[in-house]
Amino acid sequence: MLLSDANLRSKPFLGVTSMPLSKKPLLFPLVxxxxxxxxxxxxxxxxxxxTGNDYLFEMSLEQLIELPYDVSTASKYQQEISDAPxxxxxxxxxxxxxxxxxxxxxxxxxxxxxxxxxxxNYHYLGIRGFxxxxxxxxxxxxxxxxxxxxxxxxxxxxxxxxxxxxVDLIDRVEIIRGPGFSLYGNNALLAVVNVxxxxxxxLQGLELSGQLASFNSRRGxxxxxxxxxxxxxxxxxxxxxxxxxxxxxxxxxxxxSTFNGxxxxxxxxxGNFFAKASVGNFIxxxxxxxxxxxxxxxxxxxxFADSRTQTSDDTTLIGLTYNRNLSDWASVKARAVYGxxxxxxxxxxxxxxxxxxPDIVLAQDSWSGRWCDTELQLFAQPLENHKLVCGLxxxxxxxxxxxxxxxxxxxxxxxxxxxxxxxxxQDEFAVSDKLTFVAGIRHDRYDTFGGTTNSRLAAIYHPMxxxxxxxxxxxxxxAPSAYELYYNDGDYTQKASLNLRPETIKNYEIxxxxxxxxxxxxxxxxxxxxxxxxxDQYIDPADGLLVFKNLNEVKATGIExxxxxxxxxxxxxxxxxxxxxxEDDATGQQLVNSPNHxxxxxxxxxxxxxxxxxxxxxxxxxKARTLSGNxxxxxxxxxxxxxxxxxxxxxxxxxxLYNLFDTKYGFPGAGEHVQDIIxxxxxxxxxxxxxxxx
Amino acid sequence: MRIKKSSFIWLLxxxxxxxxxxxxxxxxxxxxxxxxxxxFLYNLTKFVDWPDNKVADSNDSLVIGIIGKDSFGSxxxxxxxxxxxxxxxxxxxxxxxxxxxxxxxPDQNKLRQSxxxxxxCHLLFVCASEKNEFTDILKSVAGHGVLTVGEIENFVDGGGxxxxxxxxxKAVFEANLIAVKEARLRISSEVLRLAKRVIKExxxxxxxx
Numbered sequence: 097m098l099l100s101d102a103n104l105r106s107k108p109f110l111g112v113t114s115m116p117l118s119k120k121p122l123l124f125p126l127v128x129x130x131x132x133x134x135x136x137x138x139x140x141x142x143x144x145x146x147t148g149n150d151y152l153f154e155m156s157l158e159q160l161i162e163l164p165y166d167v168s169t170a171s172k173y174q175q176e177i178s179d180a181p182x183x184x185x186x187x188x189x190x191x192x193x194x195x196x197x198x199x200x201x202x203x204x205x206x207x208x209x210x211x212x213x214x215x216x217n218y219h220y221l222g223i224r225g226f227x228x229x230x231x232x233x234x235x236x237x238x239x240x241x242x243x244x245x246x247x248x249x250x251x252x253x254x255x256x257x258x259x260x261x262x263v264d265l266i267d268r269v270e271i272i273r274g275p276g277f278s279l280y281g282n283n284a285l286l287a288v289v290n291v292x293x294x295x296x297x298x299l300q301g302l303e304l305s306g307q308l309a310s311f312n313s314r315r316g317x318x319x320x321x322x323x324x325x326x327x328x329x330x331x332x333x334x335x336x337x338x339x340x341x342x343x344x345x346x347x348x349x350x351x352x353s354t355f356n357g358x359x360x361x362x363x364x365x366x367g368n369f370f371a372k373a374s375v376g377n378f379i380x381x382x383x384x385x386x387x388x389x390x391x392x393x394x395x396x397x398x399x400f401a402d403s404r405t406q407t408s409d410d411t412t413l414i415g416l417t418y419n420r421n422l423s424d425w426a427s428v429k430a431r432a433v434y435g436x437x438x439x440x441x442x443x444x445x446x447x448x449x450x451x452x453x454p455d456i457v458l459a460q461d462s463w464s465g466r467w468c469d470t471e472l473q474l475f476a477q478p479l480e481n482h483k484l485v486c487g488l489x490x491x492x493x494x495x496x497x498x499x500x501x502x503x504x505x506x507x508x509x510x511x512x513x514x515x516x517x518x519x520x521x522q523d524e525f526a527v528s529d530k531l532t533f534v535a536g537i538r539h540d541r542y543d544t545f546g547g548t549t550n551s552r553l554a555a556i557y558h559p560m561x562x563x564x565x566x567x568x569x570x571x572x573x574x575a576p577s578a579y580e581l582y583y584n585d586g587d588y589t590q591k592a593s594l595n596l597r598p599e600t601i602k603n604y605e606i607x608x609x610x611x612x613x614x615x616x617x618x619x620x621x622x623x624x625x626x627x628x629x630x631x632d633q634y635i636d637p638a639d640g641l642l643v644f645k646n647l648n649e650v651k652a653t654g655i656e657x658x659x660x661x662x663x664x665x666x667x668x669x670x671x672x673x674x675x676x677x678x679e680d681d682a683t684g685q686q687l688v689n690s691p692n693h694x695x696x697x698x699x700x701x702x703x704x705x706x707x708x709x710x711x712x713x714x715x716x717x718x719k720a721r722t723l724s725g726n727x728x729x730x731x732x733x734x735x736x737x738x739x740x741x742x743x744x745x746x747x748x749x750x751x752x753l754y755n756l757f758d759t760k761y762g763f764p765g766a767g768e769h770v771q772d773i774i775x776x777x778x779x780x781x782x783x784x785x786x787x788x789x790x
Numbered sequence: 791m792r793i794k795k796s797s798f799i800w801l802l803x804x805x806x807x808x809x810x811x812x813x814x815x816x817x818x819x820x821x822x823x824x825x826x827x828x829x830f831l832y833n834l835t836k837f838v839d840w841p842d843n844k845v846a847d848s849n850d851s852l853v854i855g856i857i858g859k860d861s862f863g864s865x866x867x868x869x870x871x872x873x874x875x876x877x878x879x880x881x882x883x884x885x886x887x888x889x890x891x892x893x894x895x896p897d898q899n900k901l902r903q904s905x906x907x908x909x910x911c912h913l914l915f916v917c918a919s920e921k922n923e924f925t926d927i928l929k930s931v932a933g934h935g936v937l938t939v940g941e942i943e944n945f946v947d948g949g950g951x952x953x954x955x956x957x958x959x960k961a962v963f964e965a966n967l968i969a970v971k972e973a974r975l976r977i978s979s980e981v982l983r984l985a986k987r988v989i990k991e992x993x994x995x996x997x998x999x
Contacts, residue, residue, distance in 0.1 A: 152829035
């Protein structure tokens, strides 16, 4: 995020070079044929109409009491997945445990159409072919218990070790692929991820956990939960993590003056505190994480292998939710949140001209944000077949500060505050038992750029009780961030970009879901989205200065297919395949870092009675283009996890081998990296224990 | 992107394939909460032994009665004709007790008949709407070997056997072993160990007889 005054950032952001237009096959006919085939097949195999809930009668009492009543993110109220006007994936705590996901990126990497990149600093989420190097998760909205976590300087969401909730405290993650459909406002362009945390009712008593992993990584957690009668509960938890990291080799720096490309500065550490309390109709969620990472890649022209190169990210979130039924057919929800984010980066930089003795200065930059959100939402079902949601959301950005300096000079010291609000309304109209229409509209006003209105339309049809066809149209926006609007270095190399408009997306989607033989669910979907006014940096020919502008249009078409099911004897599988073509609209060029094919398999099965479980994860990604026009290799990563419950009463031990076959794979570097491809870890091991005192 | 003619034909076929046939609306689709509760009740019956005289009386059906404002809708449809313990499942619905009482009959015939039918049920589910009447319901079926299940706060404290603790998130239940004994039922420990709370000793307040 720092622009050194010694070098202009000259690499164009989309990596557009002068390659000829590629030939694009027509995807929609393919999608339609796929859906047609599935529809015909399902008719062939259909016996009598059966309710979508048949499979529940096959489940044991033990399983039934674990099922959540709601998938609440897609329409902000209780709803069956098959009735939600979106592509929804829910990943439960049980799956998180049995598949050995030990961070949020691991969880998200299993979602159809998603891909995770890591550049040894932050983890980034690619969705449906879109994640350009240099994007900081600004086009996905990440929530914790319904509260926004995207910080308010760059609008980025940090999902790696900076994420303020320990993965063991996650009850489930609800993911909507596609725009947040006018209920969520800013950032919900490509997906909405809602991390729902456990309350004390799921973690009673004291629980201790310890974890050891490769590269001398250690993690410890202590959690205590207590339920006070029917009406109140409290959960508190603390986690500490430290990893020494490994020595890495970068061929781009392989020369005697730069240690032959070897560097050991990949250490990572964080301290996290979490509390969740509920009293009557109030729920309070509080989380804080302070994290610090050494950066080995020497980005932003910093000195290679200087151990002072690091970033720190501190995040705090305190959110209060109040839910109340007003009557049989109406309920109200009110939320208030306080958030804070502090980032600091240290980049030792050599200011001396080439050939002369090094003159190293410690360039630093920081972001500091404080914000306050409130929301009031009303749900009502005034008529049997109309479900209405309306709400008012407001955001007050108390502080949005950016600074950059070194020992000699202050280059940027920008302080801002701003406000915005949004008003939304949605109606779900059940025309008949089988057909429902959803229409929603939202208007947001920002004191930076004015207003934007976005809408959603959906038709959900059940031709038979176990089949759902959804036709969706949605719009969403992303407001220009404080970073994009105001970052400048005194007009030395970059000026402020005051006239930015919001980015917008229009998404068209068709989804066919079918419950096959009571325990399996198959999904096929086709989507097409167009993003307008994407904000990028470019050099203004009038004065040679860098500036942000609404420059680019991207369009993408793709299909996603998935199958999830429970087989006899406890085997559970989730498999998906997705194909996408995402291209820059002006040039017809495929986007950088946009793999066409993604295939994922996750399965878990009990091995020994009901106490030993094996989890297998497989991820395939086809090649992706880098900024310099090369390609990363196709890769397949396999993970294997064994979980042993109740080794002795209350003790659970799990062990995992990640990247089992030591595959070498990497992701495209961004503009700030010298590296064209940033390679990832080989085979790593993790051992974890959890002990519950009862 | 030009749309080819063949795509139009496919698109048309897709629409014909899924063209809506509006059927008469019967029961509404139940919410997930009640679909889960229905599955729970069905499953529960497999783990309960009723007293011998009840078994003899019941003419080959296992009756599940539902009293009050019922949110199950069509939740029991998939198991309408299934058999449990070699008896056919029968679902009977009853109006709210407050409504039964409000019928202006001198001899309260309808109320009396309903109570007799309740006493013949194997499982009686008391809906949340009966939160002010449930103690009367429990009193009226006491001693008739009825497995009483509720979704009302204090249901088990008031003598009910199993209760879904009112909960927005999932099916959490509690059980009253004394009530089980009084109804001369036997419930497998496999069920009881899943309960969040189990009443075992005599409650201090014995006003619930």
